[in-house]
Amino acid sequence: AGVEVVTGTAVESLDPGDPAGAPAVVAGREADLVxxxxxxHSRVRAALYPGREAVYSGFSSWRAIVPARFGDPTLRQYWGPRAEFGVMPVREDASYWYGYVALPERTTHDDELAAARARFADWAAPVREIIDATVPEALLRHDVHHxxxxxxxxxxxxxxxxxxxxxxxxxxxxxxxxxxxxxxxxxxxxxxxxxxxxxxxxxxxxxxxxxxxxxxxxxxxxxxxxxxxxxxxxxxxxxxxxxxxxxxxxxxxxxxxxxxxxxxxxxxxxxxxxxx
Structure with a gap:
């Protein structure tokens, strides 16, 4: 009660204030604590800690949820040269998988699913099976920073x-x-x-x-x-x-x-x- 939730506000200015004095001011609003x-890729961090930026890890990760049960009841991981693949159930009728691979930053593929299938073509059968059960619309890939x-x-x-x-x-x-x-x-x-x-x-x-x-x-x-x-x-x-x-x-x-x-x-x- 009494809390105003404001969404979609860009953090373009930030004054951290003083714990013993002035309030913080973020996006024009005063706050006792931010x-x-x-x-x-935090805008707050960029404002307060210049130069402390996330860097590319050298790896990118495909991810998808498939409407079927694959693998073990818990996470199963597979390791290979400069890559990792993981599968775990997220519901009785759905499984999550990821494929974490070495790639140059900002690599693009015309067909992400075909690229994932090719990258793991010689891996274990459970890996190939869950990729084959994936539809293109379910697949995401993001570069990994840290x-x-x-x-x-x-x-x-x-x-x-x-x-x-x-x-x-x-x-x-x-x-x-x-x-x-x-x-x-x-x-x-x-x-x-x-x-x-x-x-x-x-x-x-x-x-x-x-x-x-x-x-x-x-x-x-x-x-x-x-x-x-x-x-x-x-x-x-x-x-x-x-x-x-x-x-x-x-x-x-x-x-x-x-x-x-x-x-x-x-x-x-x-x-x-x-x-x-």
């Missing part, structure tokens, strides 16, 4: 940066949307809740930065490491050696690595702890 959640290292700090003035706008990863660990959801929750837990209970805004933003930035930087490094070992790896002997290492790695080791990513628990505010 959440920069406008994605990989923000190496993330931002040096998650806030400036009264503006807090989250998601791809703050720390865009390559998608090889599937943590882009997940980390953005974590960030959004933490804005509420570490900024919104303490400030409404009387905590200082600058201290709350600093606590958010202290608790979130180490995790998102670690996820960014892990995503790049996963890419170099998996989909970004070249062909020939590299594939043979990598596959041998994977076969000899105990599942318990892989699960421990997954737990370090998936086992996140929401933090508590240091400011509320001090207030008792």
């Amino acid at each position: 959440v920069g959640a406008d994605g990989m 923000l190496p290292g993330g931002l040096p700090r998650c806030f400036t003035g009264r503006v807090v940066m989250i998601g791809d706008a703050a720390h865009g990863f390559v998608p090889t660990m599937g943590q882009g949307a997940a980390s953005a959801l974590e960030d959004g929750l933490c804005v509420g837990l570490l900024v919104g809740r303490p400030v409404t209970q009387g905590a200082d805004l600058r201290a709350a933003l600093a606590d958010f930065d202290r608790q979130r930035r180490p995790r998102t930087r670690a996820l960014g490094r892990a995503s790049l490491a996963s890419a170099r070992f998996g989909s970004h790896l070249g062909g020939g002997w590299r594939q043979t050696v990598r596959n041998a290492i994977v076969r000899r790695t105990p599942s318990s080791v892989a699960l421990r690595g997954a737990d370090s990513v998936m086992g996140w628990t929401p933090p508590t505010s240091a400011l509320l702890d001090r207030r008792g």
Whole structure:
């Protein structure tokens, strides 16, 4: 109640304000807090952190949803030279797939589906089958960008940066949307809740930065490491050696690595702890 939702407003000007004084002003509107959640090519980031631009990863990704059930009940990934393919169910009667491949930036194809079919023509049968079940209208392809290292700090003035706008990863660990959801929750837990209970805004933003930035930087490094070992790896002997290492790695080791990513628990505010 009492909240005005305004859509379609371009961010052409931004004054971050001061947590201890002037409000932020974005697109001509004053705000006590601005959440920069406008994605990989963030206009908010461009205004506050000049030169911190997303860069091309060297890879592009086809994606589609097919109205049929393919593969396992969970995500199944296939790795090959400079490419990765994934399949997972999204409903009882639908499956999602992606094909992540090395391509020059801004490559165009007259027939994207034919290009995907040709790129994966010698891959495993389940890969070829789901591509063959795809209609051209269902297929998308986007170049993949990332923000190496993330931002040096998650806030400036009264503006807090989250998601791809703050720390865009390559998608090889599937943590882009997940980390953005974590960030959004933490804005509420570490900024919104303490400030409404009387905590200082600058201290709350600093606590958010202290608790979130180490995790998102670690996820960014892990995503790049996963890419170099998996989909970004070249062909020939590299594939043979990598596959041998994977076969000899105990599942318990892989699960421990997954737990370090998936086992996140929401933090508590240091400011509320001090207030008792």
